[in-house]
Structure formats: structure tokens, C-alpha cells
Amino acid sequence: MSTDDYLRSLPRRPTASGVLITDDTARALLVRPVYKDGWEFPGGSVDDGESPWDAAVREVKEELALALAGPPVLLCADWMPASDTDAGGFRLIFDGGVMSSEELSAIRLPAEELSEWKLVDPADAGAFLPPIRVRRIHAAVAARRTGRVAYLEDGYPVA
Numbered sequence: 001m002s003t004d005d006y007l008r009s010l011p012r013r014p015t016a017s018g019v020l021i022t023d024d025t026a027r028a029l030l031v032r033p034v035y036k037d038g039w040e041f042p043g044g045s046v047d048d049g050e051s052p053w054d055a056a057v058r059e060v061k062e063e064l065a066l067a068l069a070g071p072p073v074l075l076c077a078d079w080m081p082a083s084d085t086d087a088g089g090f091r092l093i094f095d096g097g098v099m100s101s102e103e104l105s106a107i108r109l110p111a112e113e114l115s116e117w118k119l120v121d122p123a124d125a126g127a128f129l130p131p132i133r134v135r136r137i138h139a140a141v142a143a144r145r146t147g148r149v150a151y152l153e154d155g156y157p158v159a
Contacts, residue, residue, distance in 0.1 A: 013082070013089035017056040018043035019068065020075055020140045021096035023104060027119035028137055029096075030128055031063060034115050039128040041093065041137070056094045064117070065108035068096055075143040078136055078152040093140040131155070 001009075018041030021029040030039040042063050046055040053072035060068050073095040082088030107117060118128075122141050125134045132155035139150035139157065151158055 014087050015046040015052055015055075015090045015092065016044060017046055017052045017059065018091065018093045018136075019056050019060055019096035020093055020137070020144065021060075021066075022098050023119050024098060024100065026141075027121050028125070028141070029064075029099075029104070030118055030120050031109070031114045032116045032118075034111075034113060038130065039118075039120075041133070042096070043093075052090075052092050053094060056092075056096075060096065063110065063114055066099075066103070066106065068094075074149050075140040076136055076150040076152060078132075078139075078155060080154060091136065093136060095140075095144055 021042065023029075029042060031042050032039050042060050043056055044059040044063075046052050050058070053070070056072070057068045057070075060066050074092060075095050076091075076093040078091040078093075080086060080088045080091055104119075109115070109117060120128055122137050125137050129137065135155040136152065139152055143150045
């Protein structure tokens with residue numbers, strides 16, 4: 001098998017990069033997309049040829065008009081199997097840091113993509129996020145606290 005044939009035979013799975021940004025009381029920043037129901041972490045899909053960190057930086061700039069500073073700190077990697085409604089792949093959560101009220105007041109949302117943002121105590125995340133994202137936010141918060149990256153599969157820690 002040629003290298004080209006081998007590379008074409010490999011499965012293609014998308015990667016998405018999200019960012020955990022909190023305020024000084026440890027509330028997490030969530031955004032509400034206009035094109036679907038519910039709330040999300042700031043972030044989005046990694047484009048072809050783009051690194052996951054570069055995607056996180058780009059998405060935060062596009063969605064919030066904020067600049068992330070490096071170096072990148074990965075908090076959580078969640079492997080999602082493919083399903084009828086999802087192509088599967090990795091969902092990565094990077095640490096976007098703790099932002100002051102002044103920094104957060106600089107947020108500017110693109111009206112064609114996001115309708116609002118809010119700060120949510122992770123303990124109350126279930127009121128805004130589906131269970132898989134609640135588990136992901138708790139894993140990311142714990143990883144920030146411990147300094148140890150969380151590895152999940154379908155939203156659950158792998159022992």
C-alpha cells in the first residue's frame with residue numbers, strides 16, 4: 001500500500017476546541033449560539049491545517065473579541081464516538097484563565113453567531129448544559145485545580 005493510499009484509508013474525525021474562562025469567583029463563561037438550542041463553552045471546530053490551540057485562540061477572538069495568552073494549557077480531552085447525530089472525534093478544553101470584571105466587560109458577541117453570554121457556577125451548570133458538557137466542565141475545573149489533564153470518553157473519566 002502506498003503512503004497516499006494508507007493516509008486516505010485512515011478515519012477522519014473532527015476535533016473541537018473549547019475554552020474554560022472563569023471570573024474571580026470561579027464562575028465559568030458560557031455562550032448561547034443563535035443557530036441551535038442551549039449553551040456552550042466558547043470555542044468551535046478545528047479547521048484543516050490548524051492546531052487545536054490555534055482554533056481555541058481564533059474562536060475566542062471571533063466569538064468574544066478577547067485575546068488568549070499562551071502558552072496553551074490543556075485541561076480536558078474527551079473522545080466522542082461517532083453516532084447518528086455526531087461525527088465523533090475529540091473535544092478539547094483549554095484553560096482560558098481567570099478574567100477580571102474589566103476584561104469580561106470587553107466581550108463583544110457576533111450577533112450572527114451568539115445571542116448572549118453568562119457566568120455560571122459549575123455546580124449549577126446542569127441548568128444550562130446537557131449532562132455530557134456538565135461532566136466536561138467539572139473535569140476541566142478539577143484539572144485546573146490539580147494540574148492534571150482529564151481524559152474522558154463520551155464525557156466519562158477513564159479509570
